[in-house]
Amino acid sequence: MSNKTVKSHHHGDLREALINSGIQLLNEGGMNALSLRKCAAAAGVSHAAPAHHFSGLQGLVAAIVDRGMAMFACAMQKKIDQADNEPIARLLAMCDGYLGFAIENEGLAYLMFNQKNDFMENQQQGRNANAAFNILVDSCAPFKDGPKGPLATQYAVWSLIQGYTHLFQMGQLKADQACPTVDFTDLLAMLNLEIESNIDC
Amino acid sequence: MSNKTVKSHHHGDLREALINSGIQLLNEGGMNALSLRKCAAAAGVSHAAPAHHFSGLQGLVAAIVDRGMAMFACAMQKKIDQADNEPIARLLAMCDGYLGFAIENEGLAYLMFNQKNDFMENQQQGRNANAAFNILVDSCAPFKDGPKGPLATQYAVWSLIQGYTHLFQMGQLKADQACPTVDFTDLLAMLNLEIESNIDC
């Protein structure tokens, strides 16, 4: 497939090619369009070749999720960097990036967010996932925790944006009836978020 | 299989049996354990028999989701009926039933909540789904809508409980680190919920 070299027995960068093919299949045909054999075919390679780079389908999925997490973290960070240097604006920007990523990468995001997460256990695998998670944590850091204990703000925001994104992905937020779509900004505004004193940046 | 009648060519209630087998398979072996052929085998019937009751796997899934929605609505209503006759208590009870159902029926709930919803379009199919949805709507009805428009309360609560449930299903709420699990009550307490005046029950 390469025009630089004559066709070799070795692909050269099959692992990368398989991940890319997988993401493309996901975003084109949704969850059920992903298969080892189709990835192999898209990379111009025999059906059993992927087994030497991933331990079965689950391994390919893990690699795709890992790649997706890097893209996800990047998408959120980009929005945050464009926002005003103020806690609420940055939090909203993070959520904007969260939802935007899920919209622009529908199949990939579905795979990522609906996969049981063993990342915390496989430390090696989850570096990108942790990076994405830390962006969420950092965005919530300037706000006081609720009276009922620490982390409440963080999990409230996470649940809210994840739930909203999920409802969107499942087509539950269509504005087909009289009511217009409820914007996420309005939902976040309902949360009691108090800025901790003496915080800059 | 029945001890009342001799074995007949006809099963008698195959449709029900297939749905029940499907739910059992889901809750025992998770999402990937569900297959038409295994449902058929569990019902003691040939592999192609389901095709005469459902239009393929998708049809069986739709029937299972429909059944699940009835159970879901029942679970929420039961909790609400046990709660104090007061808006906040009833809202919390609804969320308790929501999460509890997902915990007690892991595989089924995963199938239900991660399926793109065509219920609003297939009016006939979605009666049970609408019943469950209406319980959510009714639980939010006593509360004022936010300043930014109607339905904000409803979608904030829905996003929050769905997101929290989803994080739980994906194993993101484990209290493995120093922090204990964040209770949903604490998250709901962070929402600005004002009771509308002149409402009883």
Added chain:
DNA sequence: GACAGCAGCTTGACAGTGTCAAGATTATTG
């Protein structure tokens, strides 16, 4: 009561899937 029609189910086949074992080819290393 007999017979046609039909719904319920079976059998057999097909393409697609993941996974394994064995072998062929290429790159790397001593």
Added chain:
DNA sequence: CAATAATCTTGACACTGTCAAGCTGCTGTC
């Protein structure tokens, strides 16, 4: 250069959903 390891191919297997064709027994009509 030769041995070894990495990479990929080929072939096979069990499992999946789906379709076509046929068998079985119930139901309704004359």
